[in-house]
Amino acid sequence: MPANEMKSASRDSAKLMNRSDLCRRLVEKLVHEEAVVGGIGHTHFDLWASGQRPQNFYMLGSMGLAVPIAFGVALAQPQRRVFALEGDGSLLMQLGALGTVAMHAPKNLAIVVFDNGVYQITGSQPTLTSYRTDLVAMAKGAGLAQSAWAADEAHYDRLVDAALKAEGPWFIAARTDAQPPAGVTERDAAKIRGRFMQGLGVSR
Amino acid sequence: MSVENAARAPSEAWDEIVVRVLKANKVELIAYVPDKVLAPLIKRLHADDYFAVLSPAREEEAVGIVAGAYMGGRRGIVLMQTSGFATLPNVLASLAVPFQIPVLMMISERGTLGDFQLGQAMVCRTMRPVLESLGIEHHAITRLEDVEFIVDSMIRQAFATQAPAAMILSPLLTKKTARK
Numbered sequence: 001m002p003a004n005e006m007k008s009a010s011r012d013s014a015k016l017m018n019r020s021d022l023c024r025r026l027v028e029k030l031v032h033e034e035a036v037v038g039g040i041g042h043t044h045f046d047l048w049a050s051g052q053r054p055q056n057f058y059m060l061g062s063m064g065l066a067v068p069i070a071f072g073v074a075l076a077q078p079q080r081r082v083f084a085l086e087g088d089g090s091l092l093m094q095l096g097a098l099g100t101v102a103m104h105a106p107k108n109l110a111i112v113v114f115d116n117g118v119y120q121i122t123g124s125q126p127t128l129t130s131y132r133t134d135l136v137a138m139a140k141g142a143g144l145a146q147s148a149w150a151a152d153e154a155h156y157d158r159l160v161d162a163a164l165k166a167e168g169p170w171f172i173a174a175r176t177d178a179q180p181p182a183g184v185t186e187r188d189a190a191k192i193r194g195r196f197m198q199g200l201g202v203s204r
Numbered sequence: 205m206s207v208e209n210a211a212r213a214p215s216e217a218w219d220e221i222v223v224r225v226l227k228a229n230k231v232e233l234i235a236y237v238p239d240k241v242l243a244p245l246i247k248r249l250h251a252d253d254y255f256a257v258l259s260p261a262r263e264e265e266a267v268g269i270v271a272g273a274y275m276g277g278r279r280g281i282v283l284m285q286t287s288g289f290a291t292l293p294n295v296l297a298s299l300a301v302p303f304q305i306p307v308l309m310m311i312s313e314r315g316t317l318g319d320f321q322l323g324q325a326m327v328c329r330t331m332r333p334v335l336e337s338l339g340i341e342h343h344a345i346t347r348l349e350d351v352e353f354i355v356d357s358m359i360r361q362a363f364a365t366q367a368p369a370a371m372i373l374s375p376l377l378t379k380k381t382a383r384k
C-alpha cells in the first residue's frame with residue numbers, strides 16, 4: 001500500500017469525528033455487496049441508521065465478537081470484502097482476535113474501530129483508551145501491519161478506499177465524539193440472520 | 205469386505221471416526237483451543253488438507269468465527285475442553301441460540317472419572333446445567349461403537365434445525381478405550 005495512505009496519525013492528533021457520519025461514508029462506498037458486521041454498543045445502531053443493507057449483520061450481544069464473526073464470513077467467502085465495525089470497549093474485550101486475524105491474514109477483511117474512549121451505551125464510563133491504551137499500537141503488536149489512526153475524514157475515506165481495493169487485513173481506527181447514534185436497530189435476531197444470509201447469497 | 209465396511213472396522217480410533225464423519229458432513233472449518241485428550245484429533249485435522257484449522261485465543265472467539273462462517277455458507281466446528289465450554293454461556297445465549305446458528309461443539313469432558321483437579325471437577329459440573337438451561341441438544345459419547353452414529357446424527361440435526369449442538373467426549377470413550 002502506498003505509504004502516504006497507511007501513514008497513521010497518532011491517537012492524540014487524530015481528529016474527533018462522528019460515528020454516524022463515518023458509518024455513512026463507509027456504506028456509501030460499498031457497491032459490491034460487501035459484508036459489514038456491526039458490533040454491540042452504539043456501533044450497530046449507526047450501521048443500521050446508515051441504511052439497512054441485506055449484507056449488514058447487527059449484533060445484539062456477544063460483546064467483542066464483531067471481528068471473529070466478520071473473520072468467519074471472510075473465510076467462508078474469500079471473494080467478498082468484509083468489514084467488522086467495533087467500539088473501543090468491545091474490541092478491548094476480545095483482543096486475542098486481532099492476533100488470530102493477523103495469523104491467518106485474510107486478504108478480504110477490514111476492521112474499523114470507533115474509539116470514543118467510553119462505553120457510551122452503558123452511560124459513558126471511560127474505557128482503557130481514555131487512559132494509556134492505544135488500539136492501533138495493540139493491533140500492530142498483534143501482527144496487523146496495515147493499521148492506522150485516521151487523521152480526519154479525508155484520511156478515513158482514503159483508508160477505506162484502500163481496504164476496498166488492496167489486500168488486507170486492515171485495521172482502521174477513528175476517534176469519535178460523544179454524539180448519540182442516528183437510529184435504533186430493530187432487534188429481531190432470526191430476521192437479521194436470515195436477511196444477512198440471503199444478502200450473502202447463502203441458502204440454508 | 206466392501207470399502208464402506210472396511211472404513212467402519214472397529215480398529216478405527218475415535219478420532220479417526222470423527223474426521224471421517226466431519227468430512228462426510230462437509231464440516232471443514234475447525235476452530236479449537238487445545239486440550240490433551242483432543243490432541244490426537246487436532247493432530248489428524250492439521251495433517252489433513254481437507255480442513256482449514258484455526259486456533260483462536262479464546263473459545264468465544266472460535267464460536268464467533270464458526271458462526272460467521274456458517275452465515276457465509278461454510279460449515280465449522282469448535283473443539284474445546286470443559287473449562288473452555290464454561291466461558292461460553294454468554295455467546296451461546298446471545299448469538300448461537302437467538303440467531304439460530306448451528307454452532308457445532310465437541311467438548312472433551314474433563315473433571316470426571318478420574319480427574320484429580322478440583323478446579324476441573326467443579327467446572328465440569330457447570331456444563332450440563334448450562335446446556336440444559338439454553339435448550340442445547342447434547343449427548344455424551346461413551347463407546348467407540350457410538351461415535352459415528354452420535355456425531356453424524358447430531359451434525360445433521362443441528363443443520364436441519366438450525367440449532368447449536370454439543371457432542372461430549374466422555375472419558376469412558378477417550379480414556380478407557382485408550383487404556384485397552
Ligand SMILES: Cc1ncc(C[n+]2csc(CCOP(=O)(O)OP(=O)(O)O)c2C)c(N)n1
Nearest residue numbers: 041042043063087088089090118119120121
Ligand atoms: C460480556 C458483556 N459485558 C458487558 C456488557 C454490557 N455492555 C453492553 S454494550 C457495552 C459497552 C460497549 O462499548 P463500546 O464497544 O465502546 O461501544 P459504545 O457504547 O461506546 O458505542 C457494555 C459494557 C455486555 N453486553 N456483555
